[in-house]
Amino acid sequence: MARNKSQANYSYLKDNLSKIIKSDKFIKFSSSLTSVLLGILCGFIALMVINTANSGVALGYIFISGFSSSAYIAEFIYQAAPLVMTGLSFAFAYKAKLINLGVPGQFAMGAFVAIVCAINGLPWYVNIPLAFAAGAVWGILPGLMKVYFNVTEVASTIMFDWIAVTIIYILLNNMPSVLNDSLSSTIDIASINLSGLIPSLGLDQWDSNFSIAIFISIAIAIFVYWFICKTKLGYEIRAYASNSSVSKAVGISSKKIILSTFLIAGGLAGIGGALLYLSPYASSGYELTYTLLPNEGIIGIAVSILAFNNPIACVVAALVFSYIGVSSDNLISLGYSSANVTFIIGFIIYFSSFGILLNKWIRYNYLSRQIKVLSKKISNFREWLFELLKGNAKPKIIPNAYTDSIVEVANSNVVTFHKEEEISTVFIDYSDVKKEKGKERIAIKFSPESEDLEDYNPDHYANIDIPQLKRHSTKKKEGDK
Amino acid sequence: MSTSTLILMGEFLASFVALSVSFILVSFGGMFNRRAGLSNIALEGIMILGATTGIFITYAFSSVVSEGFPSLIAIFVAVLASGIIGSLFALLNAAVGLTFKGDQYAAGIGINIFGSALFIILAYYLIGADELSLPSFASITAETFGGVTQGLSSFWDAFLLTSFNNLATIIALILIPISYFILNKSRLGFRLKAYEDNAESARTLGLQIKSIQLTSICIGGFIAGIGGFSFLYGLSSAFNGQIYGYGFLALSIVLIGSSKPGRILVTSLLFAGIITLGNYALEIFWLPNFSSIAEGDKIYNLLPYVLVLVVLAFASKKRPKKILKKVEEKEDLEN
Numbered sequence: 001m002a003r004n005k006s007q008a009n010y011s012y013l014k015d016n017l018s019k020i021i022k023s024d025k026f027i028k029f030s031s032s033l034t035s036v037l038l039g040i041l042c043g044f045i046a047l048m049v050i051n052t053a054n055s056g057v058a059l060g061y062i063f064i065s066g067f068s069s070s071a072y073i074a075e076f077i078y079q080a081a082p083l084v085m086t087g088l089s090f091a092f093a094y095k096a097k098l099i100n101l102g103v104p105g106q107f108a109m110g111a112f113v114a115i116v117c118a119i120n121g122l123p124w125y126v127n128i129p130l131a132f133a134a135g136a137v138w139g140i141l142p143g144l145m146k147v148y149f150n151v152t153e154v155a156s157t158i159m160f161d162w163i164a165v166t167i168i169y170i171l172l173n174n175m176p177s178v179l180n181d182s183l184s185s186t187i188d189i190a191s192i193n194l195s196g197l198i199p200s201l202g203l204d205q206w207d208s209n210f211s212i213a214i215f216i217s218i219a220i221a222i223f224v225y226w227f228i229c230k231t232k233l234g235y236e237i238r239a240y241a242s243n244s245s246v247s248k249a250v251g252i253s254s255k256k257i258i259l260s261t262f263l264i265a266g267g268l269a270g271i272g273g274a275l276l277y278l279s280p281y282a283s284s285g286y287e288l289t290y291t292l293l294p295n296e297g298i299i300g301i302a303v304s305i306l307a308f309n310n311p312i313a314c315v316v317a318a319l320v321f322s323y324i325g326v327s328s329d330n331l332i333s334l335g336y337s338s339a340n341v342t343f344i345i346g347f348i349i350y351f352s353s354f355g356i357l358l359n360k361w362i363r364y365n366y367l368s369r370q371i372k373v374l375s376k377k378i379s380n381f382r383e384w385l386f387e388l389l390k391g392n393a394k395p396k397i398i399p400n401a402y403t404d405s406i407v408e409v410a411n412s413n414v415v416t417f418h419k420e421e422e423i424s425t426v427f428i429d430y431s432d433v434k435k436e437k438g439k440e441r442i443a444i445k446f447s448p449e450s451e452d453l454e455d456y457n458p459d460h461y462a463n464i465d466i467p468q469l470k471r472h473s474t475k476k477k478e479g480d481k
Numbered sequence: 482m483s484t485s486t487l488i489l490m491g492e493f494l495a496s497f498v499a500l501s502v503s504f505i506l507v508s509f510g511g512m513f514n515r516r517a518g519l520s521n522i523a524l525e526g527i528m529i530l531g532a533t534t535g536i537f538i539t540y541a542f543s544s545v546v547s548e549g550f551p552s553l554i555a556i557f558v559a560v561l562a563s564g565i566i567g568s569l570f571a572l573l574n575a576a577v578g579l580t581f582k583g584d585q586y587a588a589g590i591g592i593n594i595f596g597s598a599l600f601i602i603l604a605y606y607l608i609g610a611d612e613l614s615l616p617s618f619a620s621i622t623a624e625t626f627g628g629v630t631q632g633l634s635s636f637w638d639a640f641l642l643t644s645f646n647n648l649a650t651i652i653a654l655i656l657i658p659i660s661y662f663i664l665n666k667s668r669l670g671f672r673l674k675a676y677e678d679n680a681e682s683a684r685t686l687g688l689q690i691k692s693i694q695l696t697s698i699c700i701g702g703f704i705a706g707i708g709g710f711s712f713l714y715g716l717s718s719a720f721n722g723q724i725y726g727y728g729f730l731a732l733s734i735v736l737i738g739s740s741k742p743g744r745i746l747v748t749s750l751l752f753a754g755i756i757t758l759g760n761y762a763l764e765i766f767w768l769p770n771f772s773s774i775a776e777g778d779k780i781y782n783l784l785p786y787v788l789v790l791v792v793l794a795f796a797s798k799k800r801p802k803k804i805l806k807k808v809e810e811k812e813d814l815e816n
Contacts, residue, residue, distance in 0.1 A: 050606050099586055101522075149794035154522060154586075155736060156793065158729040159786040166782050173775040290779055291723055298594060305587040347595065 028308045035306065036320060039348030046347075047336065054334045061334070066327035074209040076319070076326040078279060081213040082107070083318035085272030086300020088217075088224050089139075091309040093265040095228055096257055097241040102142055102157030103269045104297025105164035110135040110270025111277050111294070112168045115286055118189045118196030119178050124278055127196060128216075131274035132267040138164055139266015143259045153262075161293055169290040179288070186285035189278065198278050213275045218315055220271065225311040237261060272296060306348070324348070493761050499715035501753030502653040503528075503708045507731035508749055509660050510705025512740050514571060516664075516673050517697035522589035523574045524705055525728025529596035530570055531563035531709030536613055536720060537603060538562050543616045552618040556648050559619070560707055567706015568699045570596075575698045580691075593728075600722030612721040615713050620647065649711030656704060661742045663700070673697055705731075717760075726786070733789045737796040752788065759784040 040062065048055040066072050086103050093100035110131035117127045142160055145151040172178060172186065180187045189196050198211045228234040239247040240257045248254055276296060277286055299321055306320075307313035507528055514521040521527075542555035570592055578585025604613055664670040672693045675683045684690055712727065713720055734752060738745035759781035762768045771777025 046602070050602075101590075145790065145794060150797040151790070151793045152736060152797070154520070155729060155733040156790055158726050159733075159789050162726045163783055163786045166779055166786075170774065170776050170779050290782060291721070291725065301590055302594065305584070305590065351591075 028310075028313075032306050032308065032313075032317070035351035036348050038351040040324075042347040042351070047331075051335055054336075058331050058334050058336060061330045062324060062327050064327070065330045066323045070206060071209070072326055074206075076322045077214050078209060078211070079276075079325060080315075080318045080322040081217040082272040082276035082296045083300055083303050083322055084214075084217040084221060084315050085275060086269050086297050087303030087307060087314040087318050088221055088311055089135075089265045089269035089272070090301045090304035091307065091311060091314055092224060092228070092268060093261055094304065094309045095234075095241060096237045096261040097244075098146075098258065098261055098265075099154050100139070100142075100157055100262070100265050101154065101301065102139060102160045102266070103300050104293040105157070105161035106135040106138045106266040106269035107273045107297040107300070108161075108164050108168055108294050109138040109273070110267075111273025111286055112171070113270070114274035115186050115189065115277050116175070116178060118278055119187065119192055121193050121196070123195045124198050127278055128198075128271055128274045131270040133270070135270015135273065136263045136267035139262045139264075139269070140259060143262030146262075147255045147258050161297075165293060166290045168286075169288055172286070172288055180285065183288070185287045186277075188285060190280055196278060197280055198275070200280070209280060211279050213279055217271075217275060217318075220268070221311045221315050224268070228311070233260060269297065269300070272300065302348070321348075489761075489764060493757060496715060496760065497753055497757040498650060499647060499711070500757055501750050502647070502650050503712040503715055503727075504731060504734060504749035504753050505657065505746060506649065506653050506708030506711060507705045507728065508708075508734040508738070508745050509656065509742065510567070510571075510701040510703070510708060511731055511735040512738070512742065512745055513660070513697045513701030513704065514575075515735055515740050516677060517575070517579075517694040517701070518676075519571075519575050519578055519585060519694075519698055521571065521574065521701070522586060522729070522732065523570065523592040524732050525724055525726065526589070526592035526594075526596035527567045527570050527702060527705045528709030528712060528724050528728045528731075529593075529600060529722060531567045531706030532713050532720060532724070533596065533600040533603065533722070534566045534706070535559040535563040535710035536615060536713060537607065539616050539619045540608070540613070543618065546616075546618045553648075556619055560648055560652065560710055563710040564703040564706045567704075567709065568702035571698050571702025571705070572695065575695065579694060579698075597722040600720075604722070612719040614716075614719040620714070647711055647714040649707055649714065652707060653711070657742070657746065660700075660704070664742060669693065669696060730785060730789055733793055737792055739796075748792075752785065755788055756785045 040059075043062075044055060044059050047058050051058075066076050086107055089103050089106065090100050113134035114127045114131040117130050118124070122130070138160065142151070142153050142156040145156050146153050173183070176183070178186050198213050198216070200211045228238065236247070236252045237257055237260075239250070240252055240254060244254060247257075273294075273296075300318075303314055303317045303321055307317040507524060510527070511521055511524050514524075536559075538559040539555060542550065542552075542558070546552045546555055574585060574588050574592060577583040577588035601611060604610055662670075664673070672683070672688055675686075675688065676690055676693055680690065708731075709724070712724065730752065734745055734748045738748045758765070758768075762781045763770050763778055771780050774780075
C-alpha cells in the first residue's frame with residue numbers, strides 16, 4: 001500500500017512538473033535565459049580571443065561587479081528605466097504585429113522636448129507628458145503613412161529615426177542657450193532648474209543618484225500590461241494582430257488600430273527619453289550628433305525581443321541588459337574596450353532570436369523525439385550487427401494472414417513456405433523493396449495464380465523485414481535491366 | 482566652362498557612380514533575398530560586415546603590398562571575403578527566418594547591432610582607433626598598373642580616375658547583366674519564379690524549395706556584402722561602423738522596384754543622383770545653402786530619408802503587391 005501511495009505521489013509530482021515544464025511561460029523564460037547565457041558565452045569567447053589572460057576575471061566582472069557598490073547599483077537601475085520604456089514601445093507595437101524600428105527616433109524626440117522644457121523652467125510632471133506627446137507625434141507619422149499611403153513601417157520608421165536625429169541636431173544648434181560652452185551637448189539641467197528633474201523622494205539617502213524613474217517605468221509597464229489584456233482597445237489590437245481580415249469583418253477599424261498603436265508606442269519611447277535625461281545622474285546631457293542613433297532606442301528593441309514582447313518581462317530584460325552594460329564598464333580597467341559591451345549585447349540579441357527557435361524546439365519536443373528515433377535506430381543496428389557476426393542475419397517476418405504458412409527462412413534471399421499442402425521455395429525479388437519509415441521491407445507473393453494480376457492485393461503478400469546489408473542484390477537487378 | 486567647373490562636374494559624376502554602385506549591389510542582393518521569401522532587414526548589418534571585412538583585409542595586406550605584392554590581388558581578396566561574409570550572415574538570417582521558422586526580424590536586428598559592434602571592437606583591438614579609412618592602395622589608379630598619378634587636370638581625369646578606382650564598380654557593371662540573366666534566363670531564376678508564384682505546386686513538381694531558397698539567399702548576401710565594401714569608396718569621412726540607414730534605403734529601393742532588376746536599377750540611379758546632388762549642394766550655386774541657420778547644410782542630410790518616404794508613398798499606393806503578399810502570407814502561416 002505504502003509503495004503504491006509513494007508511487008502515486010511520484011506520478012502526481014511528475015505530472016505537475018511536466019505541466020510546469022511544458023507551460024508556455026516556462027518555455028519562453030528558459031529560452032530567453034539560454035539565449036542570454038549563449039550570448040555571454042560568445043562574448044566570453046571574444047574576450048578570450050582579445051586577451052586570454054584576463055578573460056576569466058572579465059567574465060566574473062560581467063556577472064558580479066554590477067552589485068559591487070551602491071553607485072553601480074544606482075547606475076544600472078537608472079539606465080534600466082529608459083530601456084524599459086523603449087522596450088515597452090517596441091513590444092506594444094508588436095502586439096499589433098507592427099514593427100516599430102522608429103524607437104530611437106521617438107526616444108530622441110521625447111528627450112529633446114523634455115530637455116528643452118526642463119531648461120525653460122517647467123516641472124518634471126509636466127515634462128514627462130510633453131515627452132510622451134513628442135514621441136507620440138513622431139510615432140504617428142509612420143502610422144499615417146501606413147494607413148493612407150500603404151507604406152510598410154519596416155522601411156519608413158528607420159527613415160524617421162534619421163530624420164529625427166538630424167532635425168534635433170539642427171534645432172539644438174540654433175538654441176545656444178540650451179547648449180554647454182563647447183556646444184557639444186546640452187547643459188546640466190540640475191544647475192538651472194532642479195524642479196525639472198525627476199525627484200528621488202528620499203531614495204538619495206542610499207545613493208545620491210537614485211530617483212523614482214525606475215518606479216515610473218515599472219508602473220507604466222504594469223499599466224501597459226493591463227491596457228493590452230483588460231481594455232477594449234487592447235483586445236481589439238490583439239484581435240487585429242491575430243487575424244486582420246476577420247477583425248475587419250467584425251468591425252474593428254484597422255486605421256484606428258494602426259494609428260493608436262503607433263501613437264502609444266511612440267509616446268512610450270518618448271517617456272524613455274525623458275526618464276534618461278531628467279535625472280540627477282544625467283549630468284552630461286544630450287550629445288549633439290547626426291551620425292548615430294541613440295543607443296537606448298536600439299537596445300530597447302533588443303529588450304522587447306528578449307522579453308517575447310511581454311510588458312512585465314520587459315522590465316526584467318531591461319534590468320539584465322543594463323546590468324550587463326554597467327558591469328562591463330569595469331572591463332576597461334582590464335584592458336578591454338567599451339565596445340565589448342556593445343558586442344556582447346549584440347550577441348545576446350542575436351541569440352534571443354535563436355531563443356524563439358529554442359522555444360519552438362522545446363514546445364514540439366523536437367529534440368527528445370529526434371533522440372528517441374536516433375536511439376532506436378542505433379539499437380536496431382546493434383542487434384542486426386550481432387546477428388550478422390553470428391552469421392545468421394535473417395529476414396524478420398511480420399505477421400499477417402500468410403505468415404503461418406512460412407516454413408523456413410533460409411537466409412535473406414531464400415524463403416520456403418507452405419502453400420496448399422505443397423512446400424515451395426522462392427527467391428526474394430529485391431526490386432520490390434518498399435521503403436517505410438526507418439524500415440525496409442519486402443512483400444512476397446504467395447499465390448501463384450495472381451501473378452499476372454496488375455493490382456496489389458495485400459492478402460497475397462507477406463511482409464518481411466530485411467537486413468539492409470543485402471541491398472547489393474537490388475543494385476544487381478537494376479544493373480541487369 | 483572653366484576647368485575647375487568641369488573638374489567639379491567630373492567629381493560629381495564620380496561620386497554619383499560610387500554611390501549608385503553600392504546602392505545597386507546592395508539592393509540587388511536584397512532582391513535575391515526577398516525573392517526567396519526573406520524580407521531582409523539585416524541588409525544594413527550585412528553592409529557593415531562586408532565593409533568591416535573589406536577594410537580589415539586591405540589593412541592586413543597593406544604591409545605586403547608596400548613590399549611589392551600586386552595590390553589588385555589584395556583588393557580582389559578583400560572584395561571576395563566581404564562577399565563571403567555577407568552570404569554567411571544572410572544564411573544565418575535565413576536559418577532563423579526560413580529553416581527554423583523563428584522571428585526573422587529579430588534575427589535581422591540582431592545582425593545589424595552585431596555588425597557595428599564587431600567593427601568597433603576589431604578596430605579598437607587591432608588598430609587602437611574607433612574609425613578607419615581605406616588604405617591608399619585600395620583605390621585603383623595609374624600607379625596600380627605601374628604608371629604615375631598626375632593631378633586631376635580635366636573632366637575625364639576627374640570622372641574616370643575617381644569612379645573606376647573601385648573594383649566594385651567593375652564588379653557591379655558585370656553583376657547587373659548577370660543578375661538579370663540569373664533571374665530571367667537561368668534555371669534557378671525560373672524556379673525562383675515558380676516558387677514565388679505558387680510554393681505548393683512548385684513543391685509538388687519536385688523542386689527542391691530549400692536549396693533554391695538558400696542558393697538565392699547566398700547569392701544575395703554575396704552581392705550585398707560586396708556592396709557594403711564598395712560603400713566605403715563613396716564615404717567622405719573615415720568609416721566608424723555606421724552605414725547611416727543606407728541598408729534600409731536599399732531595402733526601400735527593393736520595395737519601390739517591386740523586386741524587378743530593371744526597376745531597381747532605375748530607382749537606385751535616381752536615389753544616388755539626388756543624394757549626390759545634396760552632398761554637393763554647397764558647391765552648386767543654384768541650390769540654397771541655408772547659411773542663415775547654424776549647421777543649415779545638414780538639411781541636405783535629410784534628403785535621402787525624406788525622398789525615400791515620398792517615393793515609397795507614391796510607389797506603395799498603386800503597386801500590385803504580389804511578392805510582398807506572398808511573404809506576408811508565409812509569415813502568417815508560420816505564426
